[in-house]
Amino acid sequence: MRFADIIGNAEVAKALASMADSGRVAHAMLMYENEGCGALALALAYVQYLNCSNPHDGDSCGECPSCRQMSKLIHPDVHYVFPVNKGPKTSDDKPTSESYIQYWRELAIANPYFVEADLQKAIGIESKNGLIAVAEAKSIISKLSLTAVADGYKAVIFYLPEKMNQETANRLLKMVEEPPEKTLFIFITHAPEKVLQTIFSRCQSIRVMPLTKDEAAQVKALNPFDDREEYNLFMDLFSDLMNAIVARDLMAALECGEVVAALDSREKQKAFCAFAGECIRKIFMIQQNMPQIAGVAEEEQEFYSAMAGKCGKGFCSKSITNIEKVVAMIDRNVSSKILFCDLVNRMFLSV
Numbered sequence: 001m002r003f004a005d006i007i008g009n010a011e012v013a014k015a016l017a018s019m020a021d022s023g024r025v026a027h028a029m030l031m032y033e034n035e036g037c038g039a040l041a042l043a044l045a046y047v048q049y050l051n052c053s054n055p056h057d058g059d060s061c062g063e064c065p066s067c068r069q070m071s072k073l074i075h076p077d078v079h080y081v082f083p084v085n086k087g088p089k090t091s092d093d094k095p096t097s098e099s100y101i102q103y104w105r106e107l108a109i110a111n112p113y114f115v116e117a118d119l120q121k122a123i124g125i126e127s128k129n130g131l132i133a134v135a136e137a138k139s140i141i142s143k144l145s146l147t148a149v150a151d152g153y154k155a156v157i158f159y160l161p162e163k164m165n166q167e168t169a170n171r172l173l174k175m176v177e178e179p180p181e182k183t184l185f186i187f188i189t190h191a192p193e194k195v196l197q198t199i200f201s202r203c204q205s206i207r208v209m210p211l212t213k214d215e216a217a218q219v220k221a222l223n224p225f226d227d228r229e230e231y232n233l234f235m236d237l238f239s240d241l242m243n244a245i246v247a248r249d250l251m252a253a254l255e256c257g258e259v260v261a262a263l264d265s266r267e268k269q270k271a272f273c274a275f276a277g278e279c280i281r282k283i284f285m286i287q288q289n290m291p292q293i294a295g296v297a298e299e300e301q302e303f304y305s306a307m308a309g310k311c312g313k314g315f316c317s318k319s320i321t322n323i324e325k326v327v328a329m330i331d332r333n334v335s336s337k338i339l340f341c342d343l344v345n346r347m348f349l350s351v
């Protein structure tokens, strides 16, 4: 992946390139994106640029041995960590990312803008939660303790550090704090508020911005099965719901809940939950006076600012927790009508 191939986020790409040019390479970086906006593509292009033997015009050459290895995700000094679980595609009892690396490569090469659900499908754990367990930390530490195979940087691209538990983080912490020479960690998160503070505080953070409509259409072309037209439907539903809640119109809010419950599959209902969670996170960021990292599209700014003003301080975190509970219950065959009615009620009461 070269910077030139990246869809959107030209400013971030430029910043990464100049960081590499100046030699001020942060040894731990946290990229925050709404899923599917290209943080992985940027991370891959950045590491490829750092390790390219013939970089020019602010980009990697795409042709040297290092670039060729990067394009196949087989560079010996670049490691990938992502949430996994036991599943039919591995016989490992305590699987790590390594157990699924071939599926990761296939997915990320075909479409580096994949979302978490695509990854779960690719590694065959759709019905489970992906986790980053302590075995992963041990594996990374031992890989990084080896001398680099090539001359460049060793890198760990760490997808979704929010899925790592305390024990894993504790193991990794020293490595993140004082990595071996020319070693870097790039964390990609969709939920910065859930990344353990000990890790977060050691990272330089970078906001990967949401894609414009045109850019999203280009990304969609990479994955024809991915239905991004949902966005408009979901945004309408979410704004109707929030408007009803802040207007204290319980009946209208419950009607929105019924529309969500009537979406034609559980996967769609879960997708709406993920969408609503991201929207609420944006409200939260604005309430925290961090609009620059909320990543709100210009045409939606008015809506989000109004919501940030009208929702109480505890609303966002409570609602995110409640939405997550609903997602877990959807998988357990609980009636979606009851679930969404209950969720709307809770949101109504906590606003």
Ligand SMILES: [Zn+2]
Binding pocket: 051, 052, 053, 054, 055, 060, 061, 062, 063, 064, 065, 066, 067
């Ligand atoms: Zn190159």
